[in-house]
Amino acid sequence: MSFSEQFSTLFATYDVLGAFWTNVQLTFWAAIGSFVLGSVLALMRISPVPSLRWAGTAYVHLIRNTPLTILMTLAILGVWTQFQLSLATSFEWNFFIYAVIVLAIYHAAFVCEAIRSGVNTVPVGQAEAARAIGLSFMPTARYVIFPQALRGSITPLGNTLIALAKNTTVATVASVAEASGMMKSMIEFNSDLIFMIFFVFAMGFVIIVVPIGLLTTWASRKLAVKR
Amino acid sequence: MKRMTSTSVLFDVPGPKARARTRIFNIIAILVLAGMLAYVLMVMGRQGQLEADKWTSLFSGNLWVNYILPALGKTLLAALISVFTSVIFGLFFGMARLAPNKFIRGFGTVVVEFFRAVPVLMMMIFFWLFLGQFTFFSPSQLPFIAVVLGLTLYNGSVIAELLRSGVHQLPKGQGEAGLAIGLTPWAVLTSVLMPQALTAMMPSLLSQFVVILKDTALGYIISYPELLAAARRFGSGEGNILQMLLLAALIFVVINFALTLLAEWLSQFLSSRTDVEIKHADGVPGEVDNARPKTEMMFKIPKH
Amino acid sequence: MNISQLKGKALAAAALAATGVLALSGCGSSSDGESIRIGIKYDQPGLGYQDGRDYTGFDTDVARYVAQELGYSEDQIEWVEAPSANRENMLVNGQVDMIFATYSISESRLKTVDFAGPYFYAGQDLLVQQENTDISGPDSLAGKNLCSVTGSTSAKKIQDKYSSTVQLVQQNSYSDCVVALNAGMVDAVTTDDIILAGLGATRANQGELKLVGNTFTEERYGIGLPKGSDQCADINAAINKMVETGAWEEAVEKNVGASGYVYDAELNPPVLDSACATVPAQ
Numbered sequence: 001m002s003f004s005e006q007f008s009t010l011f012a013t014y015d016v017l018g019a020f021w022t023n024v025q026l027t028f029w030a031a032i033g034s035f036v037l038g039s040v041l042a043l044m045r046i047s048p049v050p051s052l053r054w055a056g057t058a059y060v061h062l063i064r065n066t067p068l069t070i071l072m073t074l075a076i077l078g079v080w081t082q083f084q085l086s087l088a089t090s091f092e093w094n095f096f097i098y099a100v101i102v103l104a105i106y107h108a109a110f111v112c113e114a115i116r117s118g119v120n121t122v123p124v125g126q127a128e129a130a131r132a133i134g135l136s137f138m139p140t141a142r143y144v145i146f147p148q149a150l151r152g153s154i155t156p157l158g159n160t161l162i163a164l165a166k167n168t169t170v171a172t173v174a175s176v177a178e179a180s181g182m183m184k185s186m187i188e189f190n191s192d193l194i195f196m197i198f199f200v201f202a203m204g205f206v207i208i209v210v211p212i213g214l215l216t217t218w219a220s221r222k223l224a225v226k227r
Numbered sequence: 228m229k230r231m232t233s234t235s236v237l238f239d240v241p242g243p244k245a246r247a248r249t250r251i252f253n254i255i256a257i258l259v260l261a262g263m264l265a266y267v268l269m270v271m272g273r274q275g276q277l278e279a280d281k282w283t284s285l286f287s288g289n290l291w292v293n294y295i296l297p298a299l300g301k302t303l304l305a306a307l308i309s310v311f312t313s314v315i316f317g318l319f320f321g322m323a324r325l326a327p328n329k330f331i332r333g334f335g336t337v338v339v340e341f342f343r344a345v346p347v348l349m350m351m352i353f354f355w356l357f358l359g360q361f362t363f364f365s366p367s368q369l370p371f372i373a374v375v376l377g378l379t380l381y382n383g384s385v386i387a388e389l390l391r392s393g394v395h396q397l398p399k400g401q402g403e404a405g406l407a408i409g410l411t412p413w414a415v416l417t418s419v420l421m422p423q424a425l426t427a428m429m430p431s432l433l434s435q436f437v438v439i440l441k442d443t444a445l446g447y448i449i450s451y452p453e454l455l456a457a458a459r460r461f462g463s464g465e466g467n468i469l470q471m472l473l474l475a476a477l478i479f480v481v482i483n484f485a486l487t488l489l490a491e492w493l494s495q496f497l498s499s500r501t502d503v504e505i506k507h508a509d510g511v512p513g514e515v516d517n518a519r520p521k522t523e524m525m526f527k528i529p530k531h
Numbered sequence: 532m533n534i535s536q537l538k539g540k541a542l543a544a545a546a547l548a549a550t551g552v553l554a555l556s557g558c559g560s561s562s563d564g565e566s567i568r569i570g571i572k573y574d575q576p577g578l579g580y581q582d583g584r585d586y587t588g589f590d591t592d593v594a595r596y597v598a599q600e601l602g603y604s605e606d607q608i609e610w611v612e613a614p615s616a617n618r619e620n621m622l623v624n625g626q627v628d629m630i631f632a633t634y635s636i637s638e639s640r641l642k643t644v645d646f647a648g649p650y651f652y653a654g655q656d657l658l659v660q661q662e663n664t665d666i667s668g669p670d671s672l673a674g675k676n677l678c679s680v681t682g683s684t685s686a687k688k689i690q691d692k693y694s695s696t697v698q699l700v701q702q703n704s705y706s707d708c709v710v711a712l713n714a715g716m717v718d719a720v721t722t723d724d725i726i727l728a729g730l731g732a733t734r735a736n737q738g739e740l741k742l743v744g745n746t747f748t749e750e751r752y753g754i755g756l757p758k759g760s761d762q763c764a765d766i767n768a769a770i771n772k773m774v775e776t777g778a779w780e781e782a783v784e785k786n787v788g789a790s791g792y793v794y795d796a797e798l799n800p801p802v803l804d805s806a807c808a809t810v811p812a813q
Contacts, residue, residue: 046237047238048237048239048241048245048249049249049253050249051249051252051253051256055256061480061484061487064483064487065437065479065480065483065484066441066476066479066480067441067442067443067444067445067455067476067479068441068444069444069447069448069455070444070455070472070479071476073455073472074469074472074473076707077468077469077472077710078469078473080711080716081710081711081713081714081716082270082271082274082469082714083267083270083274084274084714084715084716086716090698091676091698091699091700127237131237136238137237137238140237140238141237145237162344166344166346166347167346169346169348169349170348170445172348173448173703175681175700175701175702175703180346180348180349180352181681183349183353184352184356185681185682187352187356188356188682191356191620194356194357194360195357198353198357201349202341202349205344205345205346205349206341206344206345208344209343209344210340210344274714289583293582293584294583356616359620359621360620360624361624362624362625362626366611366612366613366617366621366626366627367611367612369617448703450573450574450614452573459706460581460706463576463704463706463707463709463710464580464734464735465734466713466733466734466735466736468710
């Protein structure tokens with residue numbers, strides 16, 4: 001069999017695009033979830049209430065220092081089995097939703113830190129001016145600090161998004177049929193084509209990740225706050 | 228310009244009313260948390276997860292001597308070796324990316340960008356299955372080699388980026404002064420710019436160590452007998468996998484928290500000693516300042 | 532694509548050349564009478580399991596017996612982990628001398644390796660909770676949730692034959708499946724009966740789980756050897772002796788008996804001639 005024939009047989013047998021589509025979907029939903037949760041955490045960490053600050057800090061330290069692989073395993077072997085919590089009637093959707101939730105919980109800690117680093121780029125004068133015209137904490141945060149902070153945190157947020165896209169491969173631990181698991185079984189059954197298989201999957205991620213990086217760089221320049 | 232390093236300016240020191248509100252909020256929050264905890268414990272009790280022997284085996288000598296400590300050793304070994312090899316890889320390709328020759332620079336860029344884009348897990352799976360085809364590597368060493376290779380290629384590329392952005396963030400005058408006293412561009416890079424950039428990078432390097440340590444846990448997928456694998460094996464034998472996973476997570480949190488504290492202390496210590504702005508990556512995988520450097524033209528020497 | 536293929540070939544060639552040099556210099560030499568390298572599973576309770584510093588299980592006991600008959604004492608055995616995906620490679624490359632790792636004799640494997648044995652006849656079965664009464668075999672699985680390991684042949688078989696009615700969960704290991712089974716999130720776990728028996732015989736699962744005992748495939752566990760091996764006759768004689776002396780029976784009882792498992796007595800224990808295993812004529 002010629003090389004191109006082997007190639008086409010292999011990719012006719014395995015739904016490689018479908019597997020990547022799963023990774024893209026995981027990335028999309030987990031990005032939304034982690035952004036919402038991460039923003040709330042960032043707000044908590046700069047809020048006037050000490051217990052909220054403490055809770056936000058504890059969350060970030062705890063989650064950031066735990067391997068994602070362990071969180072993923074805990075969700076399935078701990079929560080799904082022990083708490084008997086099914087999130088969907090079909091197993092496929094159940095594990096997908098679990099994976100999205102774990103990815104969102106994990107990356108929210110990094111989103112929080114990214115936004116906080118953005119807050120640190122806002123000059124103190126901005127907050128002082130806001131306070132001087134009589135705004136209290138929430139309006140100051142919402143109308144003055146956050147809009148500038150978000151624009152200043154585009155680069156770290158973009159990096160977190162890239163990390164998230166790559167970390168969707170860890171969902172294989174949660175029995176989600178995604179790209180890295182498919183690569184593994186493809187190689188196990190076609191070890192003579194190992195280089196080609198790896199190259200195709202690696203390029204798949206290059207195609208997903210590099211545009212995010214370029215977009216981030218472009219956006220961080222375009223939206224930079226002029227000072 | 229003064230930055231908002233502390234957030235106290237966002238709100239007043241709370242007065243008596245605000246303090247009272249905070250107190251009420253705290254009480255409600257504690258009640259809610261206690262309720263959630265009670266629910267969790269109730270479910271765990273119903274599932275038999277609170278039975279004493281599921282927890283007491285966490286303190287058994289057999290577990291620590293035969294499972295946790297050897298596995299923790301494997302985890303730390305893979306992490307330490309990977310840190311070492313990553314730094315070498317990072318220095319090499321970081322210099323390649325700063326090289327005056329544009330072909331070397333281009334090569335460095337392609338390598339670094341490629342390995343930063345490919346998930347670590349995929350690299351580990353690839354090397355594990357690929358190197359298994361050769362007699363050169365003993366099969367019991369394969370998972371270790373694959374873990375170290377995967378971690379090195381990714382984290383080395385991140386360190387190369389840290390080095391590049393570190394050099395580019397140095398004041399332009401540093402490079403110019405070096406060139407002005409007649410040093411070659413290479414000498415400027417290695418004896419003026421890199422030492423300063425490396426100092427500035429130290430805290431980020433420590434943060435990267437946290438990333439490496441966490442990613443060793445991926446090794447269990449390719450049968451590297453590290454901490455998570457040992458926890459699962461013991462847990463499945465004793466029927467307390469949940470407790471074992473929590474223990475493994477706790478061990479990681481403690482070690483990484485200590486490393487994070489060290490990174491923070493180091494960053495303060497170094498800022499007090501040098502003029503260079505100390506960057507502190509927060510352990511976000513691949514957290515590097517992507518902004519295009521302002522001193523791109525550093526090595527352009529006017530032609531006569 | 533062509534370039535990557537070329538690159539791949541060049542790299543593979545370079546690596547092969549490197550290994551050739553090493554083999555010449557004597558580093559890659561195979562068994563020299565000093566010790567014997569035996570590939571086993573490390574993570575399969577009851578069959579091949581790394582328990583602290585010990586190696587336990589039926590596979591390891593058979594391996595010890597055979598090694599002893601071949602003239603190796605216990606401390607001359609060097610245990611090597613042989614994950615399913617690497618078994619053929621490890622034999623072809625001479626990284627192990629023999630493999631006892633729930634290794635089914637199959638036509639495709641016989642192309643690259645030889646098998647002595649079989650030393651056990653297993654069959655795909657179902658593991659359920661002790662009080663379960665409504666699952667009696669693969670045909671009573673309609674509407675049930677079934678667990679198996681990702682990419683395993685057991686999973687594939689169920690998917691091909693019963694996928695219309697069964698919901699299959701694929702986990703990373705059989706012990707994960709057992710955790711889900713104990714919690715009631717799946718109704719049954721499927722793979723070879725003796726593997727299930729090993730899982731059911733662990734201290735935590737004794738009396739909690741049972742095998743259905745209605746096997747629906749036949750798996751012959753062989754001893755993997757490098758192609759062209761001359762050891763089949765000796766190993767088969769050792770297995771026969773192990774059966775005759777009752778050590779075989781004892782090993783089954785000791786390692787998986789606690790699950791209440793009864794092996795298929797029509798096929799077991801095996802009686803072997805001196806030839807290497809072949810695929811039976813259909």
